[in-house]
Amino acid sequence: MSTFVPDFWPHSGLTHLARNERGWLSATDAYVRHLLRRPELALVPESCAAEVALHEMLKASPARRVAPEELAQLQDDDARENYTVFLRFRDGLLAAGTLEAYYLQLMRSGAVNVPAVFIDTVVQALLRNLLDDCNDAFEARAAEMLFRPQRITLQEGQMLAGDQATLDMLNETAGLGEVGRLLRQSGALQPTAQVQVLTADNAVDYWQASERHHFLLDLTHELTQDLSHGLTFKMTRARSGLKALARVLERWVAHLLGVQVSIEPVHQVTDSAWRWHVGLDVESTAILKDLYQDRPVDGERMARLVSLFTLTFANPAEMRADVGGKPVYLGLATNAEGVVRIKPQNLLLNLPLASVS
Template sequence: MQNFWPSSGFDQLRRNARGWLVPTDDYLRLFLARPELALVPESCDAERALHAALVLQPSRAVTPREQGALADADARANYALFLRFRDALLSAGTLEGYYLSLFRRGHVDIPPLFVDLLAQAIVRNVLDDSTDVYELRAGEMLFRAQRISTQGGQILAADRDVVDLLSETGGLGEIGRLLTQANAPMRALEMAVLAEHNAPRYWQDGERHRFLLDLTHEVRNDLSHGLTLTMTRARSGLGALARVLERWIAHFLGVAVHIRPEPRIDDPAWRWHVGLDTEATALLNDLYEGNAVEAERQQRLLSLFRLDFADPQEMRADVAGKPVYLGLATSADQGVKLKPQNLLVNLPLGAARPQ
């Protein structure tokens, strides 16, 4: 197997006996190299000294006096955020333990960027033995926002940041940005739909996030005599996402579940649901409570999923053996930002399981 997502920091981390990721100095150094903390020509002497000291020993204590000596207010704020993140991560002992603690206590006190960086490293760990690039591309959805489009009957997910950048620059960087502002014609740089013929390229190009994931789960063929044949696609992006979410749950909670995409919920005994994003959470809540849902909101529902526990005894007694329904929806601007933490804090686990 080849390496993927080298910027995730997975190579700078180590696993404990449980398979969870233990932070190291090399992992913390990756944060010090990020634009938010990297030195710039305007950095003052105090900032240069603090940065050098942390690069040498990332876990060293930093005094309030050292922080207060930084001339730039933004630099002081950035270092304060990093040090709070670092200290909490080291105290938790693992990335997974810290990630869980952020959401179980209901108070996330670090920037969304740090949450996504944690998730990226953890998903990289979860998928370390995967050889399926469709799973890897689906795994990106757990830490990178997507934009959804429909082309020729296909539902396609594209990396939001890459789409926005290409729309601004045409793939030509700052020069492209200037040409766009001048309304000059530019060479269009297309993003490729992940398919069998280009799948091997993912191992080298996946971190550029320029592969579209086809989320079309079923294909309908109209036959003669008014008959319609519906077939499930073997390379469904939703199927790949379901497998990633199964692994995610098993890695954190130690429970085996089976997740499959569903076209609808036809269950008069519907008891439990979890939204995979903010929009889906609100939509499922309204549907469950019998509230009216506008047609436009319903059309933004990308997919439903059915989650079943392999062992119903691992569920809460009052819902044991019943399915859990999941939803995935877009925002009004066709964006999707998964919240994989919802599956860790909102599943109906029994008292004997991790809470």
């Protein structure tokens, strides 16, 4: 009997992409048209005739070369810049052959020449593809952390990750748009609870609401219970958001590098002679580097660590010889504003691989 796999992230563009024999995604004309519907490229009443003509031409022939003199005819500076960046992005995608190849080439080049919004669009499409058989709402929600910044809050002993853009919007407008903003400013409207923690009981609701980004992910990995005689008992949560994130990261590495790894959240690093570490974001990268080099890390910075992980290779022969058989330690941390911005490319660029895939 087949297992029903729900749909999610309908605007990821997956339906407009073609899979090759490797399972990687090739950009089609339909996908380029999908990108043209982004708000940065949408026509507005103020669009000049040249912009309208360019937009319509690209809809009709998405892969058509656009000459510099055509772009120069656009009267609005922002529109001209947006189309210049978009065409650079489009040309890179088409030249690379697949979204995966484009992403790897761009990140390995060390010269990222497109805005984060386009990179996040690619990451979302890649994740939607590698999670196409996923029926676990916790993993799908955890995957959002790789392309949408998360605000971390502590609430009644729980560490909760909420979509930054969604929480900031609700805090400003209570979800009621410009009217809500005015009411909040006048003091006539109090914040309303329009977010909820993802649980086993409401997980089925995630799929249809996946693009509202209203579910909080519980990143609490261990529950601590004080026993008699000064003993402490720690129990790992079965539905930990960190565990779900670890499963997504395993799939990410396998899909893009062809390497099988196992990732597990851990409370602390007890290995005094660790050999390799990778920060999943800018903050944890800096913290782990300082710890590795025995430089002091003050309590305020240490408190930003959301979690540590151990990563082990299924086949140690795929690791560099000087690190073979040793675990790789991963870190995840917030910035000073309590926001986590995962850089999923870090796992692809910084693992101690015996050879580049």
